[in-house]
Amino acid sequence: DPLGLGRDALPEEIAAWDVDVMPDGTGLPEGSGDVMTGEEVFLEKCAACHGDFAEGLGNWPPLAGGEDTLDRKDPVKTVGSYWPHLSTVWDYVNRSMPFGQAQLLTPDETYAITAYILYSNYLVEEDFVLSRENFSEIAMPNAEGFIIDDRSDAEYPLFTVEACMQDCKESVEITMHASVIDVTPGEAADEEEASPASNEEEPAVDPELVAAGEKQFNKCKACHMVGEDAQNRVGPVLNGIIGRAAGAVDDYTYSSAMAEAEIIWDDEELRAFLGDPKGFLPGNKMSFPGLKASEDIDAIIAYLRAHP
Amino acid sequence: QGGPDPLITEVQDWASYTGEGVDETPYGLPIHFEADVIRRNVPWLTADPISSINFTPIHALDGTITPAGCAFERHHSGAIELAKPDYRLMINGLVDRPLVFTYADLERFPRHSGVYFCECAANSGMEWAGAQLNGSQYTHGMIHNMEYVGVSLKTLLDEAGIQPEGKWLYVEGADASSNGRSIPLEKALDDCMIAFKANGEALRKEHGYPVRLIVPGWEGNLWVKWLRRIEVTSGPVESREETSKYTDTLDNGISRKWTWVMDAKSVVTAPSPQSPIQHGKGPLVITGLAWSGRGVITRVDVSTDGGKNWQTARLAAPGQRMAMTRFWLEHDWNGEEMLLQSRAIDETGYVQPTKEALRDIRGENSVYHNNGIQTWWVREDGSAENVEVS
Numbered sequence: 048d049p050l051g052l053g054r055d056a057l058p059e060e061i062a063a064w065d066v067d068v069m070p071d072g073t074g075l076p077e078g079s080g081d082v083m084t085g086e087e088v089f090l091e092k093c094a095a096c097h098g099d100f101a102e103g104l105g106n107w108p109p110l111a112g113g114e115d116t117l118d119r120k121d122p123v124k125t126v127g128s129y130w131p132h133l134s135t136v137w138d139y140v141n142r143s144m145p146f147g148q149a150q151l152l153t154p155d156e157t158y159a160i161t162a163y164i165l166y167s168n169y170l171v172e173e174d175f176v177l178s179r180e181n182f183s184e185i186a187m188p189n190a191e192g193f194i195i196d197d198r199s200d201a202e203y204p205l206f207t208v209e210a211c212m213q214d215c216k217e218s219v220e221i222t223m224h225a226s227v228i229d230v231t232p233g234e235a236a237d238e239e240e241a242s243p244a245s246n247e248e249e250p251a252v253d254p255e256l257v258a259a260g261e262k263q264f265n266k267c268k269a270c271h272m273v274g275e276d277a278q279n280r281v282g283p284v285l286n287g288i289i290g291r292a293a294g295a296v297d298d299y300t301y302s303s304a305m306a307e308a309e310i311i312w313d314d315e316e317l318r319a320f321l322g323d324p325k326g327f328l329p330g331n332k333m334s335f336p337g338l339k340a341s342e343d344i345d346a347i348i349a350y351l352r353a354h355p
Numbered sequence: 356q357g358g359p360d361p362l363i364t365e366v367q368d369w370a371s372y373t374g375e376g377v378d379e380t381p382y383g384l385p386i387h388f389e390a391d392v393i394r395r396n397v398p399w400l401t402a403d404p405i406s407s408i409n410f411t412p413i414h415a416l417d418g419t420i421t422p423a424g425c426a427f428e429r430h431h432s433g434a435i436e437l438a439k440p441d442y443r444l445m446i447n448g449l450v451d452r453p454l455v456f457t458y459a460d461l462e463r464f465p466r467h468s469g470v471y472f473c474e475c476a477a478n479s480g481m482e483w484a485g486a487q488l489n490g491s492q493y494t495h496g497m498i499h500n501m502e503y504v505g506v507s508l509k510t511l512l513d514e515a516g517i518q519p520e521g522k523w524l525y526v527e528g529a530d531a532s533s534n535g536r537s538i539p540l541e542k543a544l545d546d547c548m549i550a551f552k553a554n555g556e557a558l559r560k561e562h563g564y565p566v567r568l569i570v571p572g573w574e575g576n577l578w579v580k581w582l583r584r585i586e587v588t589s590g591p592v593e594s595r596e597e598t599s600k601y602t603d604t605l606d607n608g609i610s611r612k613w614t615w616v617m618d619a620k621s622v623v624t625a626p627s628p629q630s631p632i633q634h635g636k637g638p639l640v641i642t643g644l645a646w647s648g649r650g651v652i653t654r655v656d657v658s659t660d661g662g663k664n665w666q667t668a669r670l671a672a673p674g675q676r677m678a679m680t681r682f683w684l685e686h687d688w689n690g691e692e693m694l695l696q697s698r699a700i701d702e703t704g705y706v707q708p709t710k711e712a713l714r715d716i717r718g719e720n721s722v723y724h725n726n727g728i729q730t731w732w733v734r735e736d737g738s739a740e741n742v743e744v745s
Binding site: 049050052053054055056060061064065067068069070096107117118120121122126129130131132134135138139142143147149150193194195197202203205206207208210211212213214215216218219220221222223225226230231265268280 | 395
């Protein structure tokens with residue numbers, strides 16, 4: 048019998064959290080988006096990782112291409128070549144993307160991004176508009192490419208046999224060595240501990256503000272690193288950003304807007320930039336909506352100052 | 356042995372002077388001599404450590420319980436900080452009463468416990484095309500085994516009342532990845548649980564504090580961390596994690612889906628590449644781990660000649676359902692090179708297959724569910740390498 052624990056979930060609460068979309072489209076909200084709008088949104092919010100044409104950058108996944116590769120060595124699994132349901136694309140983009148800024152897209156933006164991904168896979172024309180109404184009409188190329196786990200027929204009878212104990216094979220030869228490929232991470236590197244640099248000459252920092260800034264920096268760290276061993280990622284490394292010229296990190300490919308901006312990152316410029324990244328410098332590729340609260344901005348600046 | 360050992364004949368500092376008091380370490384870490392027994396990442400595997408995996412140092416552990424501090428982590432959008440007062444769990448969908456629980460509510464349900472292994476479906480996945488990573492931590496370390504305490508999923512679902520059309524669950528995390536998976540109701544009602552304690556203490560942040568799902572014997576991706584919602588549905592959602600990922604592509608390009616069960620598997624954890632023999636010939640303890648998602652491990656065999664001849668190892672304790680089993684084989688090493696293998700057998704009679712036998716059926720593109728027999732080539736100097744044999 049029920050124990051009477053918990054309370055009733057309110058309709059507004061269920062609506063806020065129950066947003067998953069089923070293969071038949073159940074769960075899709077009203078809305079629509081076209082390919083061209085999708086391209087704009089994609090370039091702004093997705094292309095930093097997935098490439099302008101959804102081709103994937105570095106180790107980030109490609110979303111387009113890969114047709115006829117599934118039965119070859121190293122298949123290229125994309126939305127077009129592999130994903131069986133379009134609902135999965137909408138649902139994943141809506142709940143999990145963009146990486147580091149999830150669950151902030153509008154339904155129309157999600158429809159538009161989904162339409163652009165279809166277009167980049169040559170599955171729709173450039174004048175296509177995706178909506179809840181025509182959603183289930185889209186046929187995914189690999190929809191029939193899956194079978195339900197058949198190990199109980201295909202494998203278990205073969206492997207459920209008396210195990211041989213003596214003279215099980217005539218000879219044994221080594222056929223492959225891991226050392227030939229040599230991709231095991233080295234262990235020496237993580238044992239060397241660099242001693243923290245002395246920063247006695249730095250101005251005093253408010254440790255509480257720095258700690259608050261570290262928390263705020265969670266919103267940045269999907270793209271930016273600071274501190275020891277920091278490297279460029281989607282965004283440039285931010286060590287020493289205070290007082291540095293914009294677009295000045297070596298080996299980082301800036302937007303031309305940022306590369307050509309004649310800005311020194313002092314408190315005032317950073318405050319303006321972090322409050323409204325796109326408005327402050329149109330054309331720059333930081334796909335972050337900006338921080339509303341000025342105390343959050345101050346905290347991040349303090350945190351960055353603590354990483355000279 | 357030259358003369359008398361000064362460690363014995365001379366009074367050592369630690370025998371004269373005092374050590375640390377009880378206030379020194381209110382919650383301790385391992386002694387610094389063990390500083391290399393840590394989780395490790397393979398940076399080239401993924402685009403970013405925020406959406407990545409690391410590996411349990413199984414080469415340096417013994418027994419069966421994995422210490423939480425070095426138990427592997429897998430995040431899709433990083434390990435989040437979710438405080439107990441901010442925690443909510445919703446049950447909705449095809450239920451009589453959609454409910455919301457606080458963390459405090461969950462602690463008032465009848466408790467349930469169990470020891471279970473959690474293995475990533477991709478454990479050993481880098482070895483499909485051949486021997487690649489040199490060490491049991493890297494080849495088999497996407498696994499941990501902990502004692503969980505929490506509430507059975509059946510108890511929670513009974514509280515909401517499942518409607519007759521409800522056949523599946525969709526379970527979803529609170530983090531930015533919103534990782535979600537579909538689970539058939541039959542499994543959910545059989546042995547799944549939500550856990551808030553692991554190895555006696557609160558779950559670690561990286562393992563889903565304050566509440567995660569436990570799906571015994573099934574792939575780790577289903578063990579949703581920071582669990583925030585359980586929806587009873589009539590069919591599977593076919594989310595990203597159960598279509599584009601965690602599906603196993605066969606040689607002909609067709610892919611298996613819903614490959615939830617982790618088949619019987621074992622590995623010699625030492626000696627192994629990160630844990631070479633340093634004592635020369637003579638008595639040698641060969642040790643390793645075995646587990647099966649289909650029940651109890653009943654036997655583990657060990658070969659020192661690459662699978663020609665086998666001897667049955669000693670189980671440290673009788674196997675437990677969907678939990679790790681430790682095996683030991685006391686061996687008199689003659690100092691010659693060995694090709695060390697282990698082979699697990701579970702209560703269904705399933706015998707862990709060779710990698711070749713798996714490739715004959717699946718090809719090399721499966722990514723997931725590689726439970727083939729591992730070979731370590733131990734050389735005369737005691738060092739070891741990951742190899743494959745004919």
